[in-house]
Amino acid sequence: MSQTSQAAQSEGSGGEPQRHVDLPVYPKPLPERDISYRPDENQFTTVEKASLRNAWRFIEPFQRRFGKDNFYSFLTQHEDLINFFRRDGKINLSKLHGHSLAMMRLMSRLVQTLDNNLDFRLALDESLPTHLKNGIEPDYMRMLATALKRYILQSSVIENHNSCTLTNALTRLVQIVGEYALVDVARKRAMSTALRTTFDDSGNRITKIVT
Template sequence: MSKDKISKKSSGIAGLIYPKRLPKIKVGAIKDDLGFTLNERLALRQVWNLIRPYERRYGQDVFYSFLNDVYWGINKFRDEGELNLKALHSHALHFVHFFGLLIEQEDPVMFQLMINDNNLTHSRCNVGSAYIGNLAQALVDHVLNVFQKVSSPSLERGFMKIVEKLKSYQDNQPINTAYNRLSKMDLP
């Protein structure tokens, strides 16, 4: 067969199928929809399985020491001068539990909704996202200190990504007055 007949055959249907083009190779770690690599996600989940039975203890250790360092923070839990211990204890537990839910969440939309809802709730109490981010950083520092023997760069990067997501959220401070109406002073 001549070369002309071979080139005509290859230009037909077979020419469209063969030779197959090679897919582009992605160099580096593949990230999920939330921006975590597989190693980061795995390290976070493994450490969270170690933390889960001790949520209350870690929450209290971090929350109380952080609130005492930030002297005005503990005043958020005062009712007419009295320290509301029930609210303080439950808030410490809920804080660590919320952090665990963020680690376990795989859906990016739900992840953002959880952070947004948390931010909106705290904005009503005049607690900004920077404050929440600093508290999350204190938890991360405590966990990395407690689990320093099993710590890894992947775990540290995973924790830092969660802290950055908590810190980067804008504060949603409502400017509404009674009955959700704007006052004359709120208008430009």
């Protein structure tokens, strides 16, 4: 009898023969991979996105107050920027009050679409044309977003929920908002949305800003 057949008999005589499906695929199980700190396309980790969503649950009910207080404090420090809201020498109060909420609404929508990169980028695309057609520079957007980040982190609303993870996540979100207006592709796409080429009654080509 061959050694192979003897080995097979000895294995079978010891009890239940092992089936092929019961045998391990690898000599030892592979270690579980922790993907919670793996950044996504926008460089947010899973724990950072969870931290942002959790914080925003407390911020959202006070969204109007946060936007107004931060914006007016921002304009107090940068008085020259009030000229963006002047029309014929007068301050457009309706536009001023509306803008105080615009950045909060943008940030809120970005937080809500963190897991969907297409919707996340679409939110940025839709906010940019309005700023560009009104002559608002990217530096202004970055400054306002940074001021809002500071206001949020210092607010009593999330005082007990603040962490290094939340700070890093908000910093990244502000960085995205500030840098997005500098991307040539984004600016061209935004301008094509904000501007429309039309013709007057004489057939002359004119560029009309859509409001």
